[in-house]
Amino acid sequence: MERTFEQTIADLRMLLRDEPPCTTADITDSAVVYLVGGRIKGVFLSADEPEGLDEPFAVDAWFVGQVEENLTDWFANPRFSHRPTLRNWTLDAPPLESAVG
Template identity: 70%
Template sequence: MERTFEQTVSDLRMLLRDQPPSTTADVADGAVLYLAGNELRGVFLNADEPDGLDQPFAVDQWFVGQLEENLEDWFHQPRFTLRPSLQTWALDAPPAEPAD
């Protein structure tokens, strides 16, 4: 059965809620997802600093569609990373811009 966008976001939220604060769901080599309250947000990783957080992005239907295969694999074998710097970074992060 194919997952809808709403199911995907809901399942990601549920799985992240079970993790310690400042944990990311590592859904792609250069992009991770995290919870801010109950809102699912994304951030690209800094290419120069593998664990460095770079630009935020909106977790929207376009993004989920682009990573459909990655997400399918991720749900079969979820990967999380505890990123202590996430909380501080999120306070200073520029606003996420939705995809065009």
């Protein structure tokens, strides 16, 4: 059974809500999502810094469609990372042109 975009976001929100602050759902090797203020946000990981966060992205229907296989695998075996740098990064993150989620 395929998940709808709304169900995917609701399930990610539910699972992340149970995790400590600064936790990401590691959807791909280079893209993670996190929960802030009840909203699902995304960030690409830095290729240059092992624990670095790079650019924010909208967790929208397009993104979910692009990583559908990754999400299927992730929901079968959820992987989370605790990223203390996320707390400061969210305060200083570059602006997202079209915030959704």
